[in-house]
Amino acid sequence: MKARIIAEISRFVECHQRNERTTIRWETPIVRCADAEDPLFAELKRVASQEHLLPREMLASAKTVVTFFLPFDGQVATSNIAGELASELWVVAYIETNTLITAVCEHMRGFLESSGYQVATTPATHNFDPQRLVSNWSHRHVGYIAGLGKFGLNNMLITERGCCGRIGSLVTNLRIEPDRRSVNETCLHVYDASCSKCVRRCVNAALFEDRFDRWRCHQMCLRNEEHFRAIGTADVCGKCLVGLPCSFTDPVKSKASSG
Ligand code: B12
Ligand code: SF4
Numbered sequence: 001m002k003a004r005i006i007a008e009i010s011r012f013v014e015c016h017q018r019n020e021r022t023t024i025r026w027e028t029p030i031v032r033c034a035d036a037e038d039p040l041f042a043e044l045k046r047v048a049s050q051e052h053l054l055p056r057e058m059l060a061s062a063k064t065v066v067t068f069f070l071p072f073d074g075q076v077a078t079s080n081i082a083g084e085l086a087s088e089l090w091v092v093a094y095i096e097t098n099t100l101i102t103a104v105c106e107h108m109r110g111f112l113e114s115s116g117y118q119v120a121t122t123p124a125t126h127n128f129d130p131q132r133l134v135s136n137w138s139h140r141h142v143g144y145i146a147g148l149g150k151f152g153l154n155n156m157l158i159t160e161r162g163c164c165g166r167i168g169s170l171v172t173n174l175r176i177e178p179d180r181r182s183v184n185e186t187c188l189h190v191y192d193a194s195c196s197k198c199v200r201r202c203v204n205a206a207l208f209e210d211r212f213d214r215w216r217c218h219q220m221c222l223r224n225e226e227h228f229r230a231i232g233t234a235d236v237c238g239k240c241l242v243g244l245p246c247s248f249t250d251p252v253k254s255k256a257s258s259g
């Protein structure tokens with residue numbers, strides 16, 4: 001069943017970009033599963049937020065959390081390197097990927113419900129407390145638990161296809177074999193302190209080696225939202241994700257295999 005779920009998500013993403021004639025393209029999704037009873041979920045009340053939900057608070061009969069990373073096509077990330085404001089393509093990628101994540105979740109709901117299983121979903125974003133800028137369902141923490149990637153100095157979950165992309169997740173009562181979390185780090189700073197390029201790329205003094213100022217980051221995202229209002233709602237920036245060793249790949253793996 002796991003292979004069918006992975007194939008179904010990949011097939012859906014491929015069909016979506018063809019049928020909806022999206023502006024941006026996505027590479028093959030990475031899909032990973034976690035046991036809904038993994039003890040790390042309970043840790044999220046401490047590590048992320050006291051209000052963070054357990055899978056069974058999303059769906060009483062939860063057995064598995066399915067997480068997926070939708071990597072942007074290289075052009076999207078490259079377009080966002082220059083300048084202080086986000087590129088128009090980055091803005092479009094944000095809007096189109098949020099739509100795609102909702103569509104993937106709805107498609108998988110239909111797919112699983114037709115076999116008698118239940119599904120609970122939550123949007124890709126805008127599901128956060130505007131006062132604290134914290135969500136009660138953190139896709140990247142959930143992705144971390146499922147083995148989708150590891151946290152980088154830029155705060156992003158860095159997967160085997162890098163960090164330039166977006167994450168979705170859903171909870172189901174279908175039992176699926178959980179993936180194993182790799183012990184290997186994916187950020188060069190965490191691995192051997194050989195990099196901090198993302199910090200130097202920050203355009204609003206929000207990201208430092210020892211702290212992240214989410215308020216200053218949000219301020220920059222809102223500036224872009226205002227500037228690109230004609231395109232849609234896009235509180236984005238992402239300068240600390242692009243033009244980096246971790247944009248498209250796991251740089252620690254690349255370093256280890258080249259050295
Ligand atoms: C609120 C929010 C914001 C806010 C507040 C910042 C924030 N909290 O991260 C604002 C608007 C500023 C923001 C900005 C951005 N965001 Co945002 N945001 C979210 C949202 C909705 C919730 C995040 C949240 O509440 N997390 C819980 C809090 C407590 O944790 P945290 O802030 O993530 O910080 C944790 C990590 O740093 C972690 N950590 C660091 N090292 C380690 C090591 C270990 C072992 C562990 C366990 C944890 C850990 O510890 C911190 C506390 O637990 C999520 C969508 C979602 N629902 O998940 C997207 C999301 C996190 N954002 C995303 C992105 C891409 C961005 C931007 C690049 C904007 C853009 N699209 O252009 C910037 C990047 C800023 C940055 N460098 O962090 C993506 C991340 C994708 C990825 N590859 O990881 C997400 C997952 C959206 C998605 N569906 O893909 N965001
Ligand atoms: S740019 Fe370097 S330090 Fe920053 S997240 Fe990527 S690998 Fe880590």
Ligand code: SF4
Pocket residue numbers: 201202203204205206207216217218220221236237238239240241
């Ligand atoms: S998203 Fe922009 S403002 Fe926020 S930390 Fe990254 S570069 Fe800085």
